[in-house]
Amino acid sequence: MADGIKFIFKTLLKVPVIIFIFYFIFNIFCFAHTYFKALGFSYVIMQTAVENNYIPSAEQAALQDYCDLLSSSSEMMSSVQIIAEGASGNNQKQQYGKQFTAGVTYRYRVIWPLMPYEQHNNYDENSNEYANVEGFGGTDTTGGFASESEMEERLSDSRHDISFPITIKYTVPGLKYYADLAY
Numbered sequence: 001m002a003d004g005i006k007f008i009f010k011t012l013l014k015v016p017v018i019i020f021i022f023y024f025i026f027n028i029f030c031f032a033h034t035y036f037k038a039l040g041f042s043y044v045i046m047q048t049a050v051e052n053n054y055i056p057s058a059e060q061a062a063l064q065d066y067c068d069l070l071s072s073s074s075e076m077m078s079s080v081q082i083i084a085e086g087a088s089g090n091n092q093k094q095q096y097g098k099q100f101t102a103g104v105t106y107r108y109r110v111i112w113p114l115m116p117y118e119q120h121n122n123y124d125e126n127s128n129e130y131a132n133v134e135g136f137g138g139t140d141t142t143g144g145f146a147s148e149s150e151m152e153e154r155l156s157d158s159r160h161d162i163s164f165p166i167t168i169k170y171t172v173p174g175l176k177y178y179a180d181l182a183y
Contacts, residue, residue, distance in 0.1 A: 019113065027110055034077045034108060035166065041066065042104045042168040045082055049102035053094045053174030055084045060091070070106070080106040083169045096177040103169025110162040 045063060048055050055063070060082065067080040083103040084091040094100065 045102045046170045049100045101171045105167040107163045
């Protein structure tokens with residue numbers, strides 16, 4: 001009998017640890033996936049900047065469309081933006097050999113689960129619990145679980161929305177010569 005109770009308590013202790021480990025592995029995998037997407041995109045921006053000494057408006061529009069696609073296609077990536085700064089401080093034509101900073105910046109959002117009490121439809125933010133639940137054999141007066149939209153809203157509040165900025169940028173020399181520009 002004592003071995004059975006030990007087994008039950010060991011299992012109960014293992015469950016939160018296993019959940020934490022799975023979310024940790026999931027976040028590591030998602031971070032690597034989003035980072036390598038952004039790294040590849042930053043190479044495209046860098047190559048465009050090296051070839052032209054700036055990012056032409058037609059190419060910048062295409063790159064911005066891809067930024068918008070990255071922001072909308074993933075829950076983990078948001079606010080994807082192009083970094084384009086010449087020696088004069090903005091994205092303008094400049095002469096051969098001048099430095100240009102190009103890259104990408106975005107916010108990575110860490111995904112964590114909601115606690116069981118936060119998944120209920122009448123969860124009280126102030127007391128961090130749901131109300132009117134009777135024990136075993138009683139009636140559940142809470143009305144069930146929250147809808148998908150309520151759970152998304154709870155995941156995006158300040159307590160659950162953990163995100164941090166990531167910037168990948170390069171300072172490169174320009175290769176193209178513009179005869180129409182004065183030194």
